[in-house]
Amino acid sequence: MLILSIESSCDETAVALVEDGRKVLTDQIFSQADLHAIYGGVVPEIAARSHLEVISRLAERALQVAGVTRADIDAVAVTYAPGLIGAVLVGVNFAKSAAMALGVPLIPVHHVRGHIAANYLAYPELTPPFLCLAISGGNTMLVDVRDYCSMHILGQTRDDAAGECFDKSARVMGLPYPGGKPIDELSKRGDDHKYELPRPYVGQNPYDMSFSGLKTSVINIAHHCEQTGEELDKAGLAASLCRAVSESLVGRTMTAEKELGYKKLAVAGGVAANSRIRGDFQKAAQKAGYELFIPPLRLCGDNAAMIGAQGYYEFLEGHTADSGLNAYATMGL
Amino acid sequence: MPMRRWGCNMVAITNSEVETEEVGEHFGTQIPDGSVVALYGELGSGKTAFVRGMARGMGIDCLVNSPTFTIVNEYLGKRNLFHFDMYRLGGADELYDIGWEDYLGRRGVCAVEWSENVSGAFEGDEYAVRFEKLGDSSRRITIEGGNQSC
Numbered sequence: 246m247l248i249l250s251i252e253s254s255c256d257e258t259a260v261a262l263v264e265d266g267r268k269v270l271t272d273q274i275f276s277q278a279d280l281h282a283i284y285g286g287v288v289p290e291i292a293a294r295s296h297l298e299v300i301s302r303l304a305e306r307a308l309q310v311a312g313v314t315r316a317d318i319d320a321v322a323v324t325y326a327p328g329l330i331g332a333v334l335v336g337v338n339f340a341k342s343a344a345m346a347l348g349v350p351l352i353p354v355h356h357v358r359g360h361i362a363a364n365y366l367a368y369p370e371l372t373p374p375f376l377c378l379a380i381s382g383g384n385t386m387l388v389d390v391r392d393y394c395s396m397h398i399l400g401q402t403r404d405d406a407a408g409e410c411f412d413k414s415a416r417v418m419g420l421p422y423p424g425g426k427p428i429d430e431l432s433k434r435g436d437d438h439k440y441e442l443p444r445p446y447v448g449q450n451p452y453d454m455s456f457s458g459l460k461t462s463v464i465n466i467a468h469h470c471e472q473t474g475e476e477l478d479k480a481g482l483a484a485s486l487c488r489a490v491s492e493s494l495v496g497r498t499m500t501a502e503k504e505l506g507y508k509k510l511a512v513a514g515g516v517a518a519n520s521r522i523r524g525d526f527q528k529a530a531q532k533a534g535y536e537l538f539i540p541p542l543r544l545c546g547d548n549a550a551m552i553g554a555q556g557y558y559e560f561l562e563g564h565t566a567d568s569g570l571n572a573y574a575t576m577g578l
Numbered sequence: 579m580p581m582r583r584w585g586c587n588m589v590a591i592t593n594s595e596v597e598t599e600e601v602g603e604h605f606g607t608q609i610p611d612g613s614v615v616a617l618y619g620e621l622g623s624g625k626t627a628f629v630r631g632m633a634r635g636m637g638i639d640c641l642v643n644s645p646t647f648t649i650v651n652e653y654l655g656k657r658n659l660f661h662f663d664m665y666r667l668g669g670a671d672e673l674y675d676i677g678w679e680d681y682l683g684r685r686g687v688c689a690v691e692w693s694e695n696v697s698g699a700f701e702g703d704e705y706a707v708r709f710e711k712l713g714d715s716s717r718r719i720t721i722e723g724g725n726q727s728c
Contacts, residue, residue, distance in 0.1 A: 255647070329649055331676055383647025404626055405644045413621055413646075457644070458595070461622035465714045574648050 400452025606635020
């Protein structure tokens with residue numbers, strides 16, 4: 246089954262062609278991150294307009310590169326939640342029109358479910374159940390993936406997402422947006438014990454996380470240096486921050502995995518690209534004897550191939566929509 | 579031009595995030611539907627914590643987290659709270675692009691973080707809540723304006 250998949254929920258406009266949820270024929274991504282760097286973040290109006298300008302051409306290019314015709318497409322899958330509403334709507338309306346014109350089913354896909362499904366593309370042998378930590382600019386969730394379309398959130402951030410903590414700390418440290426990559430690069434030259442940063446526990450649920458206090462601590466350290474004239478060790482701060490975020494994530498994830506009794510552990514989302522977090526997970530999983538799945542960098546960020554992968558399994562469950570499909574800024578998993 | 583009636587004017591000093599939430603909670607019990615709450619203050623000054631308290635005060639049992647990425651979080655319950663974050667917006671025009679007027683029409687409470695970025699979008703009858711850092715964890719919270727005392 247060949248699925249044309251669309252993703253436009255934030256920075257990236259992406260179109261892919263995926264076969265049977267596992268095989269990527271092509272994966273086209275147009276990133277608006279350069280445009281957004283000028284503004285220090287995503288500017289929705291620009292995001293929506295820019296998605297609109299490229300989405301159709303990107304779809305044409307996908308067909309060309311994959312060497313398939315419109316008649317070969319069996320279904321259209323699209324991210325319909327969550328994200329910047331104007332941006333998500335562009336993808337949803339394009340997908341609706343395409344499905345209608347081609348006379349094929351339309352499959353709505355939750356963006357975070359897509360990130361989890363990126364693992365199916367990278368690891369053909371991976372099947373549920375497994376535990377997945379989904380970490381990105383907008384989400385930080387520990388998910389019990391019981392089946393392809395049956396998921397339970399064990400814990401999530403009570404305030405800022407892990408990626409947001411990197412973005413905002415980067416801004417305070419005078420680094421570019423998005424902040425994940427520059428902080429990662431800088432941290433490699435720094436002492437990860439240079440600054441003492443908190444590892445907050447929140448509420449009654451041991452799997453819930455908090456990154457707002459960590460962000461505030463980074464801001465306070467930067468301000469103290471500014472006020473006292475002491476030189477800020479940016480590499481040390483970046484390394485200490487990466488260590489703090491990683492320890493917050495890895496500890497909880499390993500505890501949850503043990504409790505669930507699974508042997509398979511997956512990490513998904515853009516923050517999974519962070520080398521400290523990847524390294525710490527590799528060490529912890531090896532020690533505990535768990536099989537670890539982290540998609541390659543390209544599949545960690547937003548892309549449409551992951552939507553095509555999840556879309557296939559949603560279709561098998563009968564989760565399709567008609568032309569009344571709407572887009573949503575917020576939605577449970 | 580809407581007339582500003584006698585409204586709210588209060589100052590609170592808080593010494594922790596929990597106390598900031600409590601001030602928000604009290605404010606949430608007082609605030610009428612249809613209100614706009616403009617929040618001003620730098621990174622990490624307690625804006626999201628205040629809104630979390632507001633939701634609780636309004637009787638909404640919902641996870642309140644940062645809307646920086648999504649721009650708007652919707653908390654729906656007996657009453658509705660729309661939690662905006664203008665951190666990534668360039669100006670008031672873009673507020674309209676994301677459907678600001680639709681939200682105003684839904685008769686909930688609109689709480690807007692980083693209102694600095696959309697100055698000029700409000701009509702003068704909003705509550706202005708300002709957060710100033712006094713130390714690492716202490717904050718001065720000033721609430722002014724609105725149509726009703728708090």
